[in-house]
Amino acid sequence: MENKMKKLIALFATTAVASTSAMGAIALSGAASVSYDDNGSAASETSYDADITLVGTAGGTTFTYSMDVEGNTGPNTTAATMATTIGPVTVSADMHDETSLTTATGGQTLESVDTGVTVSLAAPIGDATIGLDNSGNVSVSGTWSGVAISHTIKDGSDTTTGSASIAGMDMSLTNDGGSTTWSIGTTVSGVAVTLNSDKAVTAAFGLAGNTMTVAHTADRASASAKTGTANGDGANGYGKNSVASKASFTTVAISRSLTSGATLAVQASNSQGLDPCQNSFTLKYAALPRRTSVSDTTSKLWRSLCEGQHLDMKQDKVGITTAML
Numbered sequence: 001m002e003n004k005m006k007k008l009i010a011l012f013a014t015t016a017v018a019s020t021s022a023m024g025a026i027a028l029s030g031a032a033s034v035s036y037d038d039n040g041s042a043a044s045e046t047s048y049d050a051d052i053t054l055v056g057t058a059g060g061t062t063f064t065y066s067m068d069v070e071g072n073t074g075p076n077t078t079a080a081t082m083a084t085t086i087g088p089v090t091v092s093a094d095m096h097d098e099t100s101l102t103t104a105t106g107g108q109t110l111e112s113v114d115t116g117v118t119v120s121l122a123a124p125i126g127d128a129t130i131g132l133d134n135s136g137n138v139s140v141s142g143t144w145s146g147v148a149i150s151h152t153i154k155d156g157s158d159t160t161t162g163s164a165s166i167a168g169m170d171m172s173l174t175n176d177g178g179s180t181t182w183s184i185g186t187t188v189s190g191v192a193v194t195l196n197s198d199k200a201v202t203a204a205f206g207l208a209g210n211t212m213t214v215a216h217t218a219d220r221a222s223a224s225a226k227t228g229t230a231n232g233d234g235a236n237g238y239g240k241n242s243v244a245s246k247a248s249f250t251t252v253a254i255s256r257s258l259t260s261g262a263t264l265a266v267q268a269s270n271s272q273g274l275d276p277c278q279n280s281f282t283l284k285y286a287a288l289p290r291r292t293s294v295s296d297t298t299s300k301l302w303r304s305l306c307e308g309q310h311l312d313m314k315q316d317k318v319g320i321t322t323a324m325l
Contacts, residue, residue, distance in 0.1 A: 088122040109239035209257035220246040
């Protein structure tokens with residue numbers, strides 16, 4: 001009996017030591033924010049966002065788990081992956097099956113299984129890496145003369161991507177089954193400019209914490225829906241929703257970081273006449289550890305400034321309150 005007790009105590013001590021050792025290799029991080037949006041002439045709204053990421057490392061194996069914790073439905077898993085390296089071979093397992101189908105314009109129409117295992121081999125063929133996943137897709141990627149290229153051979157249609165930074169310009173190109181898209185970005189006199197193949201242009205001015213971004217989105221042509229297959233093994237994959245045509249528009253967004261930890265932002269679009277009073281006024285708190293609530297009377301303050309009305313601060317109780325957690 002005494003020997004059994006000693007064995008149990010030793011086993012418990014070993015388990016405790018192992019658990020303590022494992023805890024030393026766990027990193028916990030997160031971010032949270034609350035935003036109040038005046039929404040112009042529409043009803044104002046308050047939104048919340050809180051995310052937590054847990055990373056555990058043991059030797060050459062890393063496990064990453066992420067979740068959303070806002071709302072009243074409890075934590076929702078957003079990612080769960082494990083990767084390990086054995087010599088020249090890297091094995092990565094995606095254990096979370098995200099919801100892929102959507103009713104959004106041009107979105108995927110059928111649900112796909114997003115879990116899987118990818119095995120990559122650092123093959124001795126120059127600077128290239130060869131990968132093989134559980135779907136049978138083969139990929140070859142590498143960087144040559146500063147140009148990063150990746151090519152995936154799969155059922156339905158192959159995909160090729162490339163990117164490079166040349167003479168101060170960042171360029172990227174993607175060919176998916178014969179359809180090519182590209183993007184070019186550069187900085188001129190402190191202004192970051194980006195041009196895409198769909199004729200969209202974005203220009204960002206200012207320094208961190210005090211910026212203005214002007215974006216022009218080109219006309220969008222309509223496109224018919226594409227019928228996919230349950231296994232996504234046809235030319236149309238899992239299918240795509242139809243795309244409705246949309247006229248071009250320009251958006252101006254101004255953002256300012258406040259000393260209180262909040263970010264004040266005003267966004268306007270020419271679909272609303274580029275009038276901030278008819279567009280969106282947003283106040284966002286991302287400073288932790290604070291719990292922030294913003295009353296709807298902030299909308300009265302913003303609209304009173306737009307409309308030139310008198311606002312009784314005591315009667316309307318305009319306020320943005322913060323409390324330490």
